[in-house]
Amino acid sequence: MLHLSITAEPLFHIFGFTVTNSLFSAWIVMVILIITALVLSKNIKRDDKKVPGKLQNLLEFTIDQLINFMETIAGGRENAVKFFPIAATIFLYVLLSNWLGMLPGVGSIGFYHLEGTKQVFVPFFRSAFADLNMTLALALIVVTMSHIVGLVTVGIKGHISKFIKLTGPIDFFVGILEIISEFGKIISLSFRLFGNVLAGEILLAIITFLVPYIVPLPFLGLEVFVGFIQALIFAVLATMFLSQATEAAHH
Amino acid sequence: MSELITKLGIDWKLLLAQAINFGILVYILKRFVYTPIIGVLEKRRQDIADTATKTAEADLRLQDIETEKQKVLSEARNQAKEIVSKAEVMSKKQVEETFKIAEQKANTIIAEGKISLERERSKIKSEIKSEIGSVVAAAVEKTVGDFMNKEAEEKLKAEALAIIHQNAETFI
Incomplete structure (x- = not known):
């Protein structure tokens, strides 16, 4: 029977903490990224006079291009370099989670769990960002970080004056809109990613359920693309929000 | 709201974990x-x-060197011109001086030559005079010695000599 669920299913409990299948998948993604980072770190020559190896060359080229790309969004190299670690991590984390979520076995290997009188299928793996907790957490981090960055760069007074404006009724209303838009950012960031990944999963599941061979392939390709685009969008928006926060209020 | 949160599976523990x-x-x-x-x-x-800054600096220094070079070259050219003109003036002067000295020397040589010539001439003159005298005396003796006494002979000799002496200038 086709398995579809909006929420992640609990797998097991550690000291009263429920580990869901999406969190479990997120851990796997994390482990892969961390191991890759450690392996890369061993091969990186920190001396700029030495000729870098092929791998480092590729890495340097990619990072340089990404920073150049971010410069156009963040409005300056300083900001781009400052926010690069967060944006790049979001990108890699989301991208790898999305792509690993399409591997065979994700959503299909699991166990049956007795819930009341009903047998419920619980897959071991679920694409990490097909869980609102994951996307919401990331969105909250980005928006909170943007406020911290704002407070640090333009000061408490400067930052609060972006939202509470007592210079006139129109300004006051604009301030309220700004406050609402901050919540809007959280909701749009989290639901966009969640919706896209979940929709992709459901689409693939339905297509595979209906026609198991050949036909799902274009959709799989589409999902590879969507996974990349969503990761990029999240990272770009994060960069935008963070760099916007460094600007003083417009008058 | 809480129902929505439960339906969407939002759990603060999972949020925190993420x-x-x-x-x-x-x-x-x-x-x-x-x-x-x-x-x-x-x-x-x-x-x-x-590297870019260094290159720019090097370019600037190169330009400085070029202007310095031009300056030194033009100075050298001016100096060379000056030296040449000085040398020209000096050589002219020297030539003039040399000419003068040569002229002077030539003049003195000519003058000396004239003097010695004059001296030679007068010496020859006197020699000729004495020679003519002796010849005349001998001629007088030979021609009139046989028929004139000694006294007259001497007198004639003296007269002839006097005439010769008087007219010697026109003879020689």
Whole structure:
């Protein structure tokens, strides 16, 4: 029977903490990224006079291009370099989670769990960002970080004056809109990613359920693309929000 | 609202877990990958910028050297011109002086020559005179010696000699 669920299913409990299948998948993604980072770190020559190896060359080229790309969004190299670690991590984390979520076995290997009188299928793996907790957490981090960055760069007074404006009724209303838009950012960031990944999963599941061979392939390709685009969008928006926060209020 | 939250499966513990996951991931990736690579990139960028500045400086210095060279060259040219003109003046002067000295020397030589010539001439004159005298005396003796006494003979000799002496200038 086709398995579809909006929420992640609990797998097991550690000291009263429920580990869901999406969190479990997120851990796997994390482990892969961390191991890759450690392996890369061993091969990186920190001396700029030495000729870098092929791998480092590729890495340097990619990072340089990404920073150049971010410069156009963040409005300056300083900001781009400052926010690069967060944006790049979001990108890699989301991208790898999305792509690993399409591997065979994700959503299909699991166990049956007795819930009341009903047998419920619980897959071991679920694409990490097909869980609102994951996307919401990331969105909250980005928006909170943007406020911290704002407070640090333009000061408490400067930052609060972006939202509470007592210079006139129109300004006051604009301030309220700004406050609402901050919540809007959280909701749009989290639901966009969640919706896209979940929709992709459901689409693939339905297509595979209906026609198991050949036909799902274009959709799989589409999902590879969507996974990349969503990761990029999240990272770009994060960069935008963070760099916007460094600007003083417009008058 | 709470029903929506339950339906969407939002659980603050999972939110926190995910936030922590992300934090760890950012830290590790930053520590082991981003910072070293960005460090290398920035260092290289700095090197390139330094090289560019150095090149600009070198260009500037090259320009300075070129102007200095032109200055030195024009100075040298001017000096050379000056030296040549001085040399010309000096050589002219010297030539003039040499001419003068030569002229003077020639004049003195000519004058000396004239004097010695004059001396030679007068010497020859006197020699000729004495020679003519003796010849005349001998001629007088030979022609009139047989028929004239000694006294008259001497007188004739003296007269002839006197005439010769008087007219010697016109003879010689």
